[in-house]
Amino acid sequence: MRIRAQVAMVMNLDKCIGCHTCSVTCKQTWTNREGTEYVWFNNVETKPGIGYPKHYEDQERWKGGWKLDGKGRLVLRSGGRLARLGKIFANPDLPTIDDYYEPATFDKDILVSAPGGLTDTPVKKPYSKLTGEPMSIEWGANWEDSLGGGTMDQDPNLRGLADKVKFEFEKTFMFHLPRICEHCLNPACVSACPSGAMYKREEDGIVLVDQDRCRGWRMCVSACPYKKVYVNHATGKAEKCTFCFPRIEAGQPTICSETCVGRLRYLGILWYDEDAVLAAATVPEEELLDAQRGVFLDPFDPAVQQAAREAGHPEEWIEAAMASPVWKLISEYRIALPLHPEYRTLPMVWYVPPLSPVLDAAGAAGRDDTDADDIFHTIEDLRIPVEYLASLFTAGDTAVAGGVLMKLAAMRAYMRARTLDGTVADELLDGIGMTADQVEAMYRLLAIAKYDERYVIPAAHAKTAAALEDLGGCSLDGEGGPGMGGGPVPVILSTRRP
Structure with missing residues (x-):
């Protein structure tokens, strides 16, 4: 390994x-x-x-x-x-x-320099930013x-x-x-x-x-x-x-x-076995998702932690991997999915698929929005077809895509019942194979997680800080790069918000 x-x-x-x-x-x-x-x-x-x-x-x-x-x-x-x-x-x-x-720019000066007394309103024309010629934006x-x-x-x-x-x-x-x-x-x-x-x-x-x-x-x-x-x-x-x-x-x-208005992004560290990547990429298409998840290593496993230490990873990274929201969403709760796993690149940007207003849909159809079977049957009839989501995220496996939606819908129904009258919908928990603590932790992460819970990134190890500084910015910091040859690209600092 x-x-x-x-x-x-x-x-x-x-x-x-x-x-x-x-x-x-x-x-x-x-x-x-x-x-x-x-x-x-x-x-x-x-x-x-x-x-x-x-x-x-x-x-x-x-x-x-x-x-x-x-x-x-x-x-x-x-x-x-x-x-x-x-x-x-x-x-x-x-x-x-x-x-x-074809990117365009506009002749904005015509709006401020047009003479008075015109019968027609001046209009700024689009010009190509590549050729400088007038163009039609299509x-x-x-x-x-x-x-x-x-x-x-x-x-x-x-x-x-x-x-x-x-x-x-x-x-x-x-x-x-x-x-x-x-x-x-x-x-x-x-x-x-x-x-x-x-x-x-x-x-x-x-x-x-x-x-x-x-x-x-x-x-x-x-x-x-x-x-x-x-x-x-x-x-x-x-x-x-x-x-x-x-x-x-x-x-x-x-x-x-940092700037996402919806706070929908999560960042974290994953451990993976480099020796297992090729095997995971060569399995039959219907096994790709499970194979990729199998490449990831459990950050709580003492053997994995020891292997990370022996490979030279600092303790901050081991701790960050255990607190990683990405690990929780992908491997613990298993509700995040990769974009087009059939491309066999083993992508590392995953998605929690969108869930239509399933509880409202269940009620409108005369079904019980606290019953696991009723919720599942409602998911099959949602406006966003499960088949479509499966073609994007599970290489066409509708059972996996439907299972993720079921977990998300059950979480909503469970939390609503618990909040409104304090009841515990055990049948919902049994239907998705999760405990009450897991569902509440998943709800917190998806709905109300704070800044430090969404982004768990260890800073570069102190021993490598000097080496990173000697790099002089990034490889794009040259002629035509973001720094335009003016030195290192500054790290944009920000005030943390809740």
Whole structure:
């Protein structure tokens, strides 16, 4: 067993209101500069929808992620070394700017400098930030916001659900899906990079790009099934979400987590067995979720703690792993799920799926909202089909997706009964296989957890502090980088809020 630490994130989609604050603050921190006008390390999509870039989930088109060959071996969808070498100068599997969107700016001066006495109101015209030419805005990173783009019927996750999903206004369902780089345990981008510029940090699992080694071959863009690697058109080099590692090293949450209005993000440490990653990525599709959970190690196991010490991990990290909200949501309560586990990258950003107002739906259907069977049958009839959630988070396994929704619904029903009249709904607890203490702890974490409970990140060990300081900021701090060559990127400090 080779024990490794991984900084991971869980997002509770029931709390996302689609305000895009996370996207804006990430943009201002990391990609508000020349060459990255179209780049969003963090974006919030409306589901159903085709996403950003367009149709990124269609791996038959983009050939991202991994697959099993005829002999059951794990291979990149983009092909082996010879196949990638054959298209290194002309890669056909790259999204174009139209798949992302052409960023625009506006001639705002016309609004303040227009002469008086005009019969028509002056209008600011859009101009391309890439060419400077007048343009017509036809797409954007959040074009589908709140179903505004009209592309929900093109969502690949809706295949085979035509009979269940009716695209009439009064029956339409939607939810918001924030996305960042998954910082995978088995990252396809790292394996596809010809120059070895993409790498996964040993100390915390964050996937980064060495700007000095990057030669702009763009194979990482094709290989990433989530399309979260971008090319800076000013420098010609690859860039991606850094998991705000300068903040992580200071024991602070990522900027998207810090500024999240809905407080839906959780950050923490997971221990995993590096030797088990390959085996977990090569199991049959229906076993992928359990296999990935099996890679994670119990932070309360004395043998795991001893292995972490022998591997050189400080005590602060061992303690942080035991207090990790990510471990609780993924492995203890088992209500967090990975985005598209069938890509076999073993993503490390997981999601608590959204739950429709199931208790109200149960009452409206004449069912008992404190009865486990009635709640389960109501879940099967919710406006957000379980099949759709399964296609996103469980490789199509509706039993697992339905089980998670059942736990969330039972938690709500149990807490409501306990709060209103002090009763203990034992049949609900028996139905989900959890104790009263576990349900109440899960409720606290999901609903009312404080800052220090949501973000449990150990600061970089004192022995490595000097080495981190000598790095002089991050690898993007050069010409075209966020610091524009002006020295280390400052860690943004903030006042902690409850």
